[in-house]
Amino acid sequence: MTMRKDIYSLPAARLVALAAAALLAGCALGPDYAGPPDAAPNAARGGQFVRAGADANAAMPSNRWWEGLNDPLLNSLVQRALEANPNLGVARARLLQSRAALGLEQANAAPTVGASALAAHARLPPLNLSGSSSSSSSPTSVNLYNLGFDATWEIDLFGAHRRAVQAAGASAQAAEASLADVQVSLAAEVANAYINLRDRQQRLALGEQSVKAQEDMLKLTGQRVERGTASSLDQIRIQNQLDGTRADLVPLQAERDAYLNQLATLLGQEPGALDGELAAAAPVPLPPSQVAVGDPTSLLRRRPDVRSAERTLAADTAKIGQAEAARYPSLKLFGVIGLGGTHPSDLTRLDDFAAIGAPMLSWNFLDFGRAKARVTQAERVRDEAEMKYRQAVLEALRDAEDSLSRFRYGRVTVATVARTKASADRALELARQRYAAGTGTLIEVLDTTRQQLSAQQNLLQAEANLTRSFVGIQKALGLGWSPEPT
Template structure:
């Protein structure tokens, strides 16, 4: 390391150099020119490939959960957005990044300090060339001083400018990351709520099926006793009942797990929402048409894309920081001091010491360290660009996949609904035949069980459709708001 310190006779030349650099706004490294065009065809198409007839190009609502028309869900999402610990951690990271930006801005400004000294010294007898002081006794002295000092590093090659740019972009990336956490949180609450209502409804239908099968089992047992049915029929009926009961066990476990999940998402302990959500309610259904906008608006809106773009901007600025480290740095130092052997000397403003000194330092012989740091920064920037491109492609794929699942989910619901209508008709016919004396009660109960199974299948299909709707909203990057 070679360090050069320049004295006062160099001040005029260095001041002129610093002024010229500042006026020129010199900053090494590449200037950020915006993100690359990672999806040119999406912008040209102007619409989603998998949208289908159920989606429209209208701008979607950011508070999409309100479109499900479920006040309880609205309340749960709002509580989660206010009290979720992960969201609180993201807010703290945002404040950290803003503090880092403030620090970098402050580092570009002069630093001013003050110092004060009051000292009493007792010195032994002086011995100069073998001759002792005449008195042969120790001496004492007082010292008082008051000083101010200021330092400022002139941003000759834009190191401070680039560091402020990098910190500002990082703060904006943290803001976008906070929004992305909000998007994921709203979707997670909605999915947990949909799954909870699905399990509650299926458990209720399962209880109905068990009651029907228990009655069928009793009637079959009576028929066996009368010799009109075989023991095999009774065993099959018992196995069917046991299977239905077994199917309800994991549903009950799922229900409790989703209750716990909703509580913790809202920042509460497991079980805190049990009483509030104990009463079963229907699964909320999506609207007939879903507004999805277009791919261009998606790329502007999704927080993870914005976070990746801001990270790319920050890493681009850091190349300039590394470049500036290859060149000299200039610091200006100034000191003003008052002092003497008596406190009154501190008031003698016409008798002060002043020092002004520039200091130029340059690590010109570092055996390639600075060049390696620049290369490292360039490769980090290249990695950030590739991550940005991948984030854009993943976002478009998420949107297209969600739209496709939603479109085919509607087909599934329509098909299962027709099956359910057929099961309803079969149950009505079985009841009519039983009333007319041409059918048995077992036929009615068995048809009832089949109709309940059709109801459960329709319920599962509707829940899957609503989850697909939630998936669309998450893929579109909806559900966030700017927070300070």
């Protein structure tokens, strides 16, 4: 039940009656959260992704999507990163903070009980009770012993504590979703770093093979120059091509080392810790022929950033009620029980005690609009959270559609580049045969060698891009996280 009526103008009797009714009915000021707005009506109707191709189906995807690449080493790296990455530790610490804040708000609704004990000795000066200028009284010594208990309880008249608990609970759930979002990003980042590493290793191996072939050709050409069957210009051309190929390997070597360092850091280890484990080159893992993507509705339910934005909206909605309740009176109950006297034995006289019980009603009714301004501020914060939620939904859908489009056309690119590479292989073989038979020139061989090497490099790059697009789909779908135990 929601109460938003302005009660500043109500008589005192009606105000007390309203407070009692609110207490008995369990009402709270401010708007009740009714769920997030419908930011994507077409997706909510359970439609399909617009950019999904024939290689994407509506089956529910696996949360451990990296296992679909069939690379045991990648599986191990992702699992170890999810266990040891420092960023996950930061997110978990924030989650524990938010849960502690929730526990604090729940405890604030309960009474506060305290105890105190006192043992004091006082020496008082002589007392002149007759008013004369002289006194023969001697100083007085007094002992005082006291044992007391006190309790304070603020009655939640207008739901301030209830709204605080609602806000803290929603904030804790938002922190859980933020942790899940870190897991999603981490799994994708490990996979992309691994793909890039394997891509650079393959391209380095290809370049080293090309260097070896060019060195053999340079040696053969040198022998032909000595026999007079080739010119020194041919030798210089081969040497220039060899130097260029060697130069192309240098940035690839630096990138390979950088990805090794990145993987080690993602796993919470020092750079170089994985060099031995990942030193052997391996092919880039390729995605399956069919990719399960589900539907937009399940995407929006699953994506952690959307869930975090929705829970933040719920928390900010509850905070409006907190600000509303601060405008109205608060009622606190005080109670004190004390035992004591001038001797320690007085502490055992249970029938001789002092007790005080008092309610206190306070109301800051003349604050010149400060409380109302805080309510307005809370409402605008809630409006901002709603816009952020709408934006998160639209961004999530766009990420998914973009990833599906890149993946679909990435397959076309791989097929096209594979045909180009096959043609370059045949052209190089023919050029070598013609050159060996004396019907072709060395320039033809060098040109076709460069073209064949470029085609091989392009194919490796296209395959790596395709697998990265697959990873992008999984990240866009919000996969790769597991719930944290409460």
